[in-house]
Amino acid sequence: MSKPPAGAPKIRPGKAVPPRRSAGGLGDRRQRARAPLLFLCVAFAVLFSGLGVWQVERLFWKLDLIARVDARIHAEPIPAPGPQSFTAPPTGESEYRRVELDGQFLNDRETLVQAVTEQGGGFWVVTPFITNRGFVVLVNRGFVPPERRAPDSRADGQIEGPTRLIGLMRLTEPGGGFLRENDPAADRWYSRDVAAITEARGLDKLVAVAPYFVDADAAPMAGGFPVGGLTVVGFSNNHLIYALTWFALAALCIGGFVVVWRRRV
Template sequence: MRITARLAVIAVLGLAGAAGFGALGIWQVQRMVWKRDLIARVEARIHAAPVPAPGPSLWPGVAAQDYLRVTATGHFEHERETLVQAVTELGGGFWVLTPLRAADGFTVLVNRGFVPPERRRRDSRAAGLPEGPVTVTGLLRPSEPGGAFLRHNDPAAGRWYSRDVAAIAVHAGLDGAAPYFIDADASANPGGWPVGGLTIVRFRDHHLVYALTWFALALMVVLAAGFVLRWEWRRRPAGAEP
């Protein structure tokens, strides 16, 4: 291969590599902007005054309202509660998801909070099972379908690893259930159980580090290609055809 052709191939490969890494860096910058906008919106939602839990007419777009602070009034259906395995700052145990028959006519699952294994049975926390009207305030959360990592929900065996609203509603025989659930706030329940307010609001934001890494790789490719080009040019035989 002539020296000119060889140098052209090296230059093209270098530019292609640098362009690819540079594009990945730009993509990470865009992701960073999106993520920080999301964090700002969520922070505004969780500290805002609660709004009524969305009714059926608002369900189509409810997935975009994650972490919206909402309130709902109704009656709990404790006999239809579902326990979902959980690991929290209080240790391992279960989330207690109880249907709330809202005064507006629909049903919404409420994650009332955490209970340890010894409080799994309802009769072990009878004081925390209100029978009359209740008002719940918490964060709107979208359904978590499919189960957890390497663990699938098994409704028949009563083993739940994720808060799959649709599956829980079918298993519990709930009609007109909202496609979201409410993570109850830290308001104390009679008897101390379940313990609410354990929602973790945390977003990973390493996009700037990733972007700088890709840009650094792009620069390294440019420098490496320049070094090779210079070396190839210098080592060409005297009088060689270009």
């Protein structure tokens, strides 16, 4: 082995000293971390307060709505609202209220509205009911299958004369059904549109017509048709699942914040 030349500095063995971090390099990392940290803060606020808390509020609102509707359905029937209330359209607070009517059906002016029920596809039989109080209410008497759409095929169920009925007050269904519009000229109906049916049957030329309709209850019917009492009262209530999902995503934002914060130093 050759010796180092005379006068050369001596190199002592030892551990390599890592280069010191410059203040500028640390500052750059902190600067680059600001954007993701700000994004995670905003995302957390939106997911937690804007969505999660909002879904919790919706959950309690939905539970209260279900309780109120259930109370209406099982309450004692009240007289159906008369002409003095027709100037203002009924609201959701009126829907599913149990009401009673005295009068008689105008069977010659019934309307068949396409329906899909637990008994299959067919029609709702919507018949005007002129009350003893001098106004008309459209009554959804119930369901009939296609082979019973003609009135003479269910003649025993065509109630004549003075009648008392009980049912649930419902809000009008304007326009039509899913992707299908009502066609009054062709007498094709996909929803219980009170105003359109009233005009098509010339009921507005008789007396005042209620802006709502009534679903008849399940009172036994001679001949078995129409089948009443098929009103479906159900409310989608997935708010708790949605709330937990948003809160979980907000927790992930907290985890992401911690990771980015540690890497910035």
